[in-house]
Structures are given as structure tokens and as C-alpha cells.
Amino acid sequence: MVQIIDPKLKDADYQRAMTLRRRNKGKRFQAWGIAALAVAGLMLAALLYSIVSNGVRGLMEDRITVEVYFDPEKIDPRDSGDLAVMRMFNFDTLVYPVLYEALDIKARGRSDRDKRRKVKQLIGLGASNQLREMIVRQVGVDPVTEDPILVSGGTQLGERVTVELTALSTASNPYTQTLRELGYLNTRFNGDFFTGVNSNDPGYYGILDALVGSFWTLLVCFLASFPVGVLAAVYLEEFAPRNLITDFIEVNINNLAAVPSIVFGLMGAFVFIYVFGMPGGTALVGGLVLSLLTLPTIIVAARAAIRSVPGSYREAALGLGASRQQAMWSFVLPSAMPGIITGTIIGLAGALGETAPLLFIGMVGFQSGIPLTPLDGTPSLAVGVFNAFGSQFDELKNQLSNSTIIVLLVLLMLLNGTAAYLRYRSEKS
Amino acid sequence: MLLTLFLAVLLLVTLLGYFVGQRRALSAVRADQAKRSLSTNNYGLAALPGFYGQRLAYLVFIPPFLLLLLWWLFEPRLADLLIHWNLPDAVAEATRGEQVGIISAIREAASSQGGALSGDLAGGDYQAAVSALQALNWINSTGIYLLLAALLLVLLVLGIASSKPTFRARKAVENWNRWVMFAAAAVAILITVGIVMSLLFQALSFFQAYSWLDFLTGTRWSPGGAFQRGYGEEATGGVFGVVPLITGTLLIVVIAMSVAVPVGLMSAIYLGEYASNRVRAFAKPIMEILAGIPTVVYGLFAALTFTPWLSAGVDALNGLLNLPVLKSVTLLIANLFVALGNVVIWLGGTVSGSAPQLMAYFSEVRLETGSDIALAAGVVMGTMIIPFVASLSDDAIRAVPDSLRDGALGLGSTRSEMMRRVILPAALPGIAGGILLAVSRAIGETMIVVMAAGSFAYLTFNPLGSVSTFTVQINALLTGDLDFGGTKVQAAFAIGIFLFFITLALNTLALAIVRRFREEYD
Structure with a gap:
């Protein structure tokens, strides 16, 4: 008889050593698993850290408080009293001397030129406008001559007024600390962020238009994809005959779920804007494009929800003389609703964060003002993040973009939380 | 204006249709019962009264609404096609910029009072397009609504006339429902068709202007800046090779x-x-x-x-x-590669496409x-x-x-x-x-x-x-102004x-x- 067992295996010490080696190998394998989780966790932590640390800074803004003297000698040197003349004045120049004096910088001459440039960089883009509006304000355009119609802004020449101006790039400016200690510069909550609309000026940048735009977009997306998705799911799950057309529809739905979102953007730009002539950059087109993305999600969720309704519901209704459709509309669909709504909310949450397809249909946020209807041009929150990223200003590019992300993530958490709660409640009952 | 009015009327008539259908069915069966003084089910309605209402509402709402929707979706394209059909052949040879100018002049003339073209374009050749567009504009502003109103009226009369107690309203409603559900499911096909058609349509125009072989095998991708070429120039400036x-x-x-x-x-x-x-x-x-x-x-x-x-x-x-300790090692490794390259060049080959000349040795390694x-x-x-x-x-x-x-x-x-x-x-x-x-x-x-x-x-x-x-x-190709006739946008669809x-x-x-x-x- 052939001895197939290695004689070494009979040795107890050798066996013990082998077992130990195998156990250690298992432990190493397990350690790789922990390491993988740690990598995922670390990346998430880095991502959240980056968002929160930058985003919170965007929620605070630095303001410079100075007493401005509206010097008649400078603003209206010939004492003409003409508002059009005063309007041409560069009001920034009223602020600089005050700061030069505070910082002990010579207002003239070569020696302090660099220092003066640094101080000028601190004052926000909108400061000149803000001061001009106090003296002279444009209320419209003359229809005949096309001249601006000007009225007095309420402040008279020669007055001394304390004004608050936005400060830019304070993190990298050498005078920030000194001005803060002298009381010229203070930090406060950035209220404009929630009440303002998108702007190139970090001092005035806000997300209200993007929020409203996202709301309209999601509303259009919901109205377009929910009824279609639910009806399609009911049909495919309950009434569709088994034939080629039905199979083809099912294949299409599965494929649509995997098409890259950028392709939907291409198709949306061509079909909705070029062929159908819809207005580009509006929540209407944006919502329709996003509904193409949410539709497969809703159909799949709705079919699963309908399938999970106990057959006894249907049978009871049919037994009482209801038609198959009556059983569906009055008994099966209402019981499936929590599942359908959960799936819809998850689909809408995905649509809320979608950016790429919206860029091609013109939702780039060049429009200003709050969109009052879905037919107004508007950015969405996610597009707003991308637009802010394109800014030349550090505050907008690094900080306010991340603040917008915080708002976006909070909304996503609310949506997903609602979905999770609905699922929990329907599972309990 | 007329659109809003018509939509309001349509909704109102639909609502009315529901109640009228329901009432008619009920009153008919009541009259029937009074006549026969019987109350057995045999002489009752063939379906619940609600189904009669629902059916009438469907009947008056769905056809006019579909017609309006299709018109609204395809009217802009129809206008373009009408202009193109009625343009003299000579225009086809004009540059893109000139074509755009002519088309916008025609549009302007058609929406003005007299409908006459001014300037160079005045004369017989272009007037046909203007009159065609004017006809379309009339349909768009008035004609379609007259048609819709007539359709609505006919459907309402037909629907009321057929709302008899013996009419199987549940079956009718459920048939409508089936079609609506089928249409919803078929949207998935429509979307796929839309994607493939739009991508193909633009990509094919791209491949007419640009060889597909160059596209697939070209090693340089350089579509050119957005403002590099004038609008009227023929777009041949970009190089579109997808290998990179x-x-x-x-x-x-x-x-x-x-x-x-x-x-x-x-x-x-x-x-x-x-x-x-x-x-x-x-x-x-x-x-x-x-x-x-x-x-x-x-x-x-x-x-x-x-x-x-x-x-x-x-x-x-x-x-x-x-670091002093590692530097000699890294330099040695890096320069070994350089030496290998130099041997290749010395033997007559080229290294990464560069001209055959000896490569310099590293004195420092830096990523x-x-x-x-x-x-x-x-x-x-x-x-x-x-x-x-x-x-x-x-x-x-x-x-x-x-x-x-x-x-x-x-x-x-x-x-x-x-x-x-x-x-x-x-x-x-x-x-x-x-x-x-x-x-x-x-x-x-x-x-x-x-x-x-x-x-x-x-x-x-x-x-x-x-x-x-x-x-x-x-x-990059699609951000900004969308010019669907331009090579750059078409190239985007080709990649798409x-x-x-x-x-x-x-x-x-x-x-x-x-x-x-x-x-x-x-």
C-alpha cells in the first residue's frame, strides 16, 4: 500500500507549526480587510474635513468698518451738483486714505507703493458701488435718450458716514491682523450667503437663486418622472403581455440605468433645446433632463414595491368583483406607495447632486435674480458649486464653494433621512 | 395668450365632462327605473357612475391635449424646415454666416406686418419662404386653436351622446388606462431612440466633415479655441484624433x-x-x-x-x-535608463518619437x-x-x-x-x-x-x-454657445x-x- 501522507505530518510539532502558520495567514487576510476599510474611512474623513474646514470659513465673512468722508472737493470738484458727474467718481479712493493713516503708510511716493497695493487688495469689488449708491442711484433708463435716470442716494456730500465694506483675501493679506487689532476689521456671519444670488464678487455671493432653481428643477423632475415611472411600473408588473415589445421595454430600462449622465445632457441639449425649441438654462429643461436619469430608478423601485404587496390583497379585491385595474388602483398601489415614494426620494436625491448634464443645457448661472417660475434661467446648487470653483477669488473658489456643498449635503441628508424613515416605518407595520 | 385660455378651457371642459357624464348616466337610469318601476340590477348601469364621468373626461381631454403637445414640441422645427424647403438653391452655396443672416431676415419679415423683405433680399426668390412662414405663424397663433376647439366640441357631443346606461364605461376607461400605461412604459424606448438619434444625427454630420479614420487613429486632439475662427469661416481648423x-x-x-x-x-x-x-x-x-x-x-x-x-x-x-544616501542610487538607476536609450539611438532607433540625438545624463532626479x-x-x-x-x-x-x-x-x-x-x-x-x-x-x-x-x-x-x-x-466642446451646425458641437456628439x-x-x-x-x- 502506498503511503500518501507525508511522514512529517505525523510529527505533532510540525502540525502545530503548520496550524499556527495558517491561522496567521488568516489574521493577515483579516488585517487587509481592516486596512481597506481604513482607507475608505480616511478618504471620507479627508473629504469631510476639507468641506467643513473650508465651508465654515465661507459662512463667516470679514468686514472693514471705516468712517468715510464724502469729500465734495473730490467727488464734485466744480460744485456742479450734477449727479451724472458724481457718478463717475471712483468711490474706492475715499476708503484707502483712512486705512493708510491707520496703518502708518505714506499715501504718496514710491517707497510704500507695494504696501498700498496690499491695502487696496483688501477692499471688495462691490465697495465702490456700495458707496456710490449712497450718493447717487440709478433707477432706470430714459426710454428716448437711453440716458440713465439718477436720483440722490440720501447721503449728502460733506457728510461723514461709518460704512461696512466686504474685505477680500484676508487670509493671505499681511495687514489683516493689524487692522483687526485696531478695530477696523471684524468677522461676522455671512448673511448674504443665504439671501443673495450668485455673483462674481465673494462679498455678495449667495445661493438663494440656486436653492430656488434646484427646487424648481426637482419639482419638474418629479412631475415628469413620478407619474410616468409609476404607470410604467404598474404596466410592466401587472398588465403587460409577455411579448417582444415588453421585453424590448425592459431591456431599454435596464440600459438607461447605466447610460452615463453626460450622454443624457447631450441628448437633452439636442432634443429639448434644438429640436423642441425650449428655453435653455431653465429649470424646465433641467428638470426634464434629470427626469431621464430618475425614471429608471423610480420604475425599478416601484416594481419592487408592487411585487412585495401580498397577493391576498389583490385576490380579496378580485373576489369582491373588482376588475384587475380596480384592484390595482384601490388596493395594491396604495399599499405599495411607501416603497415607491422611498425610491422616488432616492432618485430625486441623486438628481439634486447631478451637475454634468445641466451644464450643456445652459444652466451655468450667468443669470442673476431669483427664478420665479420654472421658465426662468437659473443655476442649481450643484452647478453653483462648479461655477464658484471657476472663480478667480480664493474666497469664492475655496470657501464659498464648500459652503454651498454643506447646504447641498444637508439637503441630501434630509432627503435620504426621509427615505430611510419611510422605509423603517413601512417595515415596522 | 390663446394657449393659456385654451388650456383653461380644456381643463374646465374636462371637469365638466366628468360631472356631465356621471349625471347623464345616473339620470338616464333613474328615468328608466321610473318608467319601469323596477329596481333590479338588470336595468341599472353597466358600470359605476364615476366610470361614465371618467370616460367622458378622458375622451375630451386626451386627444386635444396630445395634439397641442405635439404641435408645441414640433412647431419650432417645422418653421426651420419650411424655410429650408422654400429657399432658392443658391443659398446652399452661401457660407454659414450668410445663411444664418438670410434666415433671420426671413423670420423678421414674416413676423412683421407687411411681410416684405427689405434690402438685398427684396425680390421674388425669398418671398416664398416668407409667405410659408407667415402661414405657419397664423396656424400657430390662431389656426391650431380653431382646430382644437372644433375637436373638443365634436368629442364632447360624441361623448355625451354615447353615455347610455348600457355603455360599458368601466371597460372603456380601463382601455384608455391601458394605453396610457403602455405609453408611460414606452417612454423608455422613446428616450433610447432619442439618445441614439440625436447622437447619430450630429455624429454623422461630423463624419461628413471629418474622416472617421482620422478620428479613430489620430494622435492629436486639438479642437481649437472657441474664438479662434470666425463664424462664417468653414470649420476645418480643429484636429480631432481620439487616441490621446x-x-x-x-x-x-x-x-x-x-x-x-x-x-x-x-x-x-x-x-x-x-x-x-x-x-x-x-x-x-x-x-x-x-x-x-x-x-x-x-x-x-x-x-x-x-x-x-x-x-x-x-x-x-x-x-x-x-538625500545624500539615496541620491547616488536613484541617479544610477535613472542614468541606466538613459544609457539604454542612448544605445538604442546609437543603433539607429528613436526614443518616444523624438529626433535621433543622444540624450543628456541626469545630474539630479526630480518627479x-x-x-x-x-x-x-x-x-x-x-x-x-x-x-x-x-x-x-x-x-x-x-x-x-x-x-x-x-x-x-x-x-x-x-x-x-x-x-x-x-x-x-x-x-x-x-x-x-x-x-x-x-x-x-x-x-x-x-x-x-x-x-x-x-x-x-x-x-x-x-x-x-x-x-x-x-x-x-x-x-469643453459644449460649454458656452451651442451651435448645432458647428464642427465642435458635432465632435462632442461623436465622442458621445x-x-x-x-x-x-x-x-x-x-x-x-x-x-x-x-x-x-x-
């Missing part, structure tokens, strides 16, 4: 996969096999959050945070490589990074795909029957041996399918690469270099169709693999 885009996409996808696959797979194994409930309660949300974060957020992180970190890391590595690093975009994209890979691997592992697991453990293997030698080989097709799905997702991913990868398409496999991808170029079919093929392949695998055990 293919290599760029490939590089980023390979980097992303080499992060996502090991991390995703090992996380799935650990969470499914080893983790205690406490660890799982902590780790599951990590995956869910990673999966729920929008791509634009990953993009911002990659561009503004991760790329600088990586640059700093590379700088530190440069410092390490140039260069620019403002865009492919590695950064790839790693962040990989992070985004981790949960996707993890959940698909988890599905594949779970699909392996427990008997295999029990058998392996029963034969005395450790848990890791059971995992590596039995479960993973059995689940491999499913995992491979999942990885293919993840690759298709990575190829189509846009925002991360738009924000963190380069816009210039270098032909390189250097992970520290800057590369561009399909999606970056689609975004490329992308569409690549992802479609990958998905089909992945699903086929997964399906075949499932059949083995069921």
Missing part, C-alpha cells in the same frame, strides 16, 4: 480601479465575513455616505484639496530621493507635477467607486450557496482559506461583472475629471502628468456616441457574465 483621449481615459480609469477594486472587495469581504455588529454599524454608513456624495463634491475635493496634497507628497518624495495630476483625479474617482464595487462584490459573495462555505469549513479550512480558495473563485464571475460595471461608470464619470484632470489632451501614461478624457472634452456604445457594451457584457454565473447554482 482613449489613453487619458484609460490611465485615469486604471488608477481609479486600482484604488476601488482592492479597497471595495476587501471591505466587502471584511464586512460580510469578519466584522462584529459594532464595526458594521460604524462602517456601513461610511460606504453609504461615500455612495451618496455628489460627483461635483468629489471633483472640488480632487482639484482643490487632494491635488495640492499630492504635490506636497511628491515634493517630499523628491527630497527623499535626493515633476503640474497643476493637474492624473493620479489625483484617478484616486478620488476610485474613492467614489469604492462603495459601488463593495456592494456588487457583496452581492456576488452572498450568491455563493452556503453549502460551499459549510463544506470548506467542514473539511477543516480556516475562514480565510474558505474565503480565498472556495468562495472567491466561485464568486469571481459575479465580481468580474461588478468590476466591469464599475469601469463603465468610471468612463462615463464627468465632474471629477472636468475639475481635476487637464483640458489639454497629452498622449502620456505618466500618472503624475496631465491627461484629458472623453467627458472632459465633451464638456463613442462613449454611449462603450458603456453599453461593457454593461451588456457585465450582465451576461453575471447572469451566466447565476445559472450555475440555481
Whole structure:
């Protein structure tokens, strides 16, 4: 008889050593698993850290408080009293001397030129406008001559007024600390962020238009994809005959779920804007494009929800003389609703964060003002993040973009939380 | 104005139709009952009164609404087609800029009072297009509403006349419902057709202007700046060769996969096999959050945070490589490669396409990074795909029957041996399918690469270099003014169709693999 067992295996010490080696190998394998989780966790932590640390800074803004003297000698040197003349004045120049004096910088001459440039960089883009509006304000355009119609802004020449101006790039400016200690510069909550609309000026940048735009977009997306998705799911799950057309529809739905979102953007730009002539950059087109993305999600969720309704519901209704459709509309669909709504909310949450397809249909946020209807041009929150990223200003590019992300993530958490709660409640009952 | 009015009337008539239908059915049956003084079901309604109302409402609402919708959707295109049909042939030879000018002049004339063309265009040739457009404008503003009103009236009369108690209203309503449901399901087909048609339509015009062979084999991608060419000039300035885009996409996808696959797979194994409930309660949300974060957020992180970190890391590595102890070793290795290259050149060959001249030897080794690093975009994209890979691997592992697991453990293997030698080989097709799905997702991913990868398409496999991808170029070509006749926009659609079919093929392949695998055990 052939001895197939290695004689070494009979040795107890050798066996013990082998077992130990195998156990250690298992432990190493397990350690790789922990390491993988740690990598995922670390990346998430880095991502959240980056968002929160930058985003919170965007929620605070630095303001410079100075007493401005509206010097008649400078603003209206010939004492003409003409508002059009005063309007041409560069009001920034009223602020600089005050700061030069505070910082002990010579207002003239070569020696302090660099220092003066640094101080000028601190004052926000909108400061000149803000001061001009106090003296002279444009209320419209003359229809005949096309001249601006000007009225007095309420402040008279020669007055001394304390004004608050936005400060830019304070993190990298050498005078920030000194001005803060002298009381010229203070930090406060950035209220404009929630009440303002998108702007190139970090001092005035806000997300209200993007929020409203996202709301309209999601509303259009919901109205377009929910009824279609639910009806399609009911049909495919309950009434569709088994034939080629039905199979083809099912294949299409599965494929649509995997098409890259950028392709939907291409198709949306061509079909909705070029062929159908819809207005580009509006929540209407944006919502329709996003509904193409949410539709497969809703159909799949709705079919699963309908399938999970106990057959006894249907049978009871049919037994009482209801038609198959009556059983569906009055008994099966209402019981499936929590599942359908959960799936819809998850689909809408995905649509809320979608950016790429919206860029091609013109939702780039060049429009200003709050969109009052879905037919107004508007950015969405996610597009707003991308637009802010394109800014030349550090505050907008690094900080306010991340603040917008915080708002976006909070909304996503609310949506997903609602979905999770609905699922929990329907599972309990 | 008329549109709003008509919609209001339509809704009102629909509502009215519901009540009229219901009332008529009820009153008819009451009259019937009074006449016969009977109350048996035989003489009652054929359906619940509500169905009569519903049916009448459907009848008056659906046809006019569909007609209006189709008109509203296709009228803009119809106007373009009408102009094109009625233009004299000579216009076809004019430059693009002139054509646009002529068309806008015709549109302006058609919407003005007299409808006469002014200036150079006055005269017989273009007047035909103006009158055709004027006719269309009249239909659009008045004619269509007259037609719709007539249709509405006819349907209302027909519907009321046919609302008899014996009419099987439930059946009628359910037939309408079936069609509506079928239409909803068919939307999926419509969308696919829309995608394929729009991509094909634009891509074919692109390939008329640009050879498809040059497109597929060209090694230079340089579409030219947006303002480089005048509007009227024929667009021939751009060079569209997709090879650098293919290599760029490939590089980023390979980097992303080499992060996502090991991390995703090992996380799935650990969470499914080893983790205690406490660890799982902590780790599951990590995956869910990673999966729920929008791509634009990953993009911002990659561009503004991760790329600088990586640059700093590379700088530190440069410092390490140039430490006195290591410097001689790194220099030796680097210069060995240079020497090899020089031998090749000396023998008459060329090195990476450069002219055959001897290469200089290094005196210092330094890894260069620019403002865009492919590695950064790839790693962040990989992070985004981790949960996707993890959940698909988890599905594949779970699909392996427990008997295999029990058998392996029963034969005395450790848990890791059971995992590596039995479960993973059995689940491999499913995992491979999942990885293919993840690759298709990575190829189509846009925002991360738009924000963190380069816009210039270098032909390189250097992970520290800057590369561009399909999606970056689609975004670059389509952002701004959309000129659907222009070569640049058409080029975007040409890449789009490329992308569409690549992802479609990958998905089909992945699903086929997964399906075949499932059949083995069921």
C-alpha cells in the first residue's frame, strides 16, 4: 500500500507549526480587510474635513468698518451738483486714505507703493458701488435718450458716514491682523450667503437663486418622472403581455440605468433645446433632463414595491368583483406607495447632486435674480458649486464653494433621512 | 395668450365632462327605473357612475391635449424646415454666416406686418419662404386653436351622446388606462431612440466633415479655441484624433480601479465575513455616505484639496530621493535608463518619437507635477467607486450557496482559506461583472475629471502628468454657445456616441457574465 501522507505530518510539532502558520495567514487576510476599510474611512474623513474646514470659513465673512468722508472737493470738484458727474467718481479712493493713516503708510511716493497695493487688495469689488449708491442711484433708463435716470442716494456730500465694506483675501493679506487689532476689521456671519444670488464678487455671493432653481428643477423632475415611472411600473408588473415589445421595454430600462449622465445632457441639449425649441438654462429643461436619469430608478423601485404587496390583497379585491385595474388602483398601489415614494426620494436625491448634464443645457448661472417660475434661467446648487470653483477669488473658489456643498449635503441628508424613515416605518407595520 | 385660455378651457371642459357624464348616466337610469318601476340590477348601469364621468373626461381631454403637445414640441422645427424647403438653391452655396443672416431676415419679415423683405433680399426668390412662414405663424397663433376647439366640441357631443346606461364605461376607461400605461412604459424606448438619434444625427454630420479614420487613429486632439475662427469661416481648423483621449481615459480609469477594486472587495469581504455588529454599524454608513456624495463634491475635493496634497507628497518624495544616501542610487538607476536609450539611438532607433540625438545624463532626479495630476483625479474617482464595487462584490459573495462555505469549513479550512480558495473563485464571475460595471461608470464619470484632470489632451501614461478624457472634452466642446451646425458641437456628439456604445457594451457584457454565473447554482 502506498503511503500518501507525508511522514512529517505525523510529527505533532510540525502540525502545530503548520496550524499556527495558517491561522496567521488568516489574521493577515483579516488585517487587509481592516486596512481597506481604513482607507475608505480616511478618504471620507479627508473629504469631510476639507468641506467643513473650508465651508465654515465661507459662512463667516470679514468686514472693514471705516468712517468715510464724502469729500465734495473730490467727488464734485466744480460744485456742479450734477449727479451724472458724481457718478463717475471712483468711490474706492475715499476708503484707502483712512486705512493708510491707520496703518502708518505714506499715501504718496514710491517707497510704500507695494504696501498700498496690499491695502487696496483688501477692499471688495462691490465697495465702490456700495458707496456710490449712497450718493447717487440709478433707477432706470430714459426710454428716448437711453440716458440713465439718477436720483440722490440720501447721503449728502460733506457728510461723514461709518460704512461696512466686504474685505477680500484676508487670509493671505499681511495687514489683516493689524487692522483687526485696531478695530477696523471684524468677522461676522455671512448673511448674504443665504439671501443673495450668485455673483462674481465673494462679498455678495449667495445661493438663494440656486436653492430656488434646484427646487424648481426637482419639482419638474418629479412631475415628469413620478407619474410616468409609476404607470410604467404598474404596466410592466401587472398588465403587460409577455411579448417582444415588453421585453424590448425592459431591456431599454435596464440600459438607461447605466447610460452615463453626460450622454443624457447631450441628448437633452439636442432634443429639448434644438429640436423642441425650449428655453435653455431653465429649470424646465433641467428638470426634464434629470427626469431621464430618475425614471429608471423610480420604475425599478416601484416594481419592487408592487411585487412585495401580498397577493391576498389583490385576490380579496378580485373576489369582491373588482376588475384587475380596480384592484390595482384601490388596493395594491396604495399599499405599495411607501416603497415607491422611498425610491422616488432616492432618485430625486441623486438628481439634486447631478451637475454634468445641466451644464450643456445652459444652466451655468450667468443669470442673476431669483427664478420665479420654472421658465426662468437659473443655476442649481450643484452647478453653483462648479461655477464658484471657476472663480478667480480664493474666497469664492475655496470657501464659498464648500459652503454651498454643506447646504447641498444637508439637503441630501434630509432627503435620504426621509427615505430611510419611510422605509423603517413601512417595515415596522 | 390663446394657449393659456385654451388650456383653461380644456381643463374646465374636462371637469365638466366628468360631472356631465356621471349625471347623464345616473339620470338616464333613474328615468328608466321610473318608467319601469323596477329596481333590479338588470336595468341599472353597466358600470359605476364615476366610470361614465371618467370616460367622458378622458375622451375630451386626451386627444386635444396630445395634439397641442405635439404641435408645441414640433412647431419650432417645422418653421426651420419650411424655410429650408422654400429657399432658392443658391443659398446652399452661401457660407454659414450668410445663411444664418438670410434666415433671420426671413423670420423678421414674416413676423412683421407687411411681410416684405427689405434690402438685398427684396425680390421674388425669398418671398416664398416668407409667405410659408407667415402661414405657419397664423396656424400657430390662431389656426391650431380653431382646430382644437372644433375637436373638443365634436368629442364632447360624441361623448355625451354615447353615455347610455348600457355603455360599458368601466371597460372603456380601463382601455384608455391601458394605453396610457403602455405609453408611460414606452417612454423608455422613446428616450433610447432619442439618445441614439440625436447622437447619430450630429455624429454623422461630423463624419461628413471629418474622416472617421482620422478620428479613430489620430494622435492629436486639438479642437481649437472657441474664438479662434470666425463664424462664417468653414470649420476645418480643429484636429480631432481620439487616441490621446482613449489613453487619458484609460490611465485615469486604471488608477481609479486600482484604488476601488482592492479597497471595495476587501471591505466587502471584511464586512460580510469578519466584522462584529459594532464595526458594521460604524462602517456601513461610511460606504453609504461615500455612495451618496455628489460627483461635483468629489471633483472640488480632487482639484482643490487632494491635488495640492499630492504635490506636497511628491515634493517630499523628491527630497527623499535626493538625500545624500539615496541620491547616488536613484541617479544610477535613472542614468541606466538613459544609457539604454542612448544605445538604442546609437543603433539607429528613436526614443518616444523624438529626433535621433543622444540624450543628456541626469545630474539630479526630480518627479515633476503640474497643476493637474492624473493620479489625483484617478484616486478620488476610485474613492467614489469604492462603495459601488463593495456592494456588487457583496452581492456576488452572498450568491455563493452556503453549502460551499459549510463544506470548506467542514473539511477543516480556516475562514480565510474558505474565503480565498472556495468562495472567491466561485464568486469571481459575479465580481468580474461588478468590476466591469464599475469601469463603465468610471468612463462615463464627468465632474471629477472636468475639475481635476487637464483640458489639454497629452498622449502620456505618466500618472503624475496631465491627461484629458472623453467627458472632459465633451464638456469643453459644449460649454458656452451651442451651435448645432458647428464642427465642435458635432465632435462632442461623436465622442458621445463613442462613449454611449462603450458603456453599453461593457454593461451588456457585465450582465451576461453575471447572469451566466447565476445559472450555475440555481
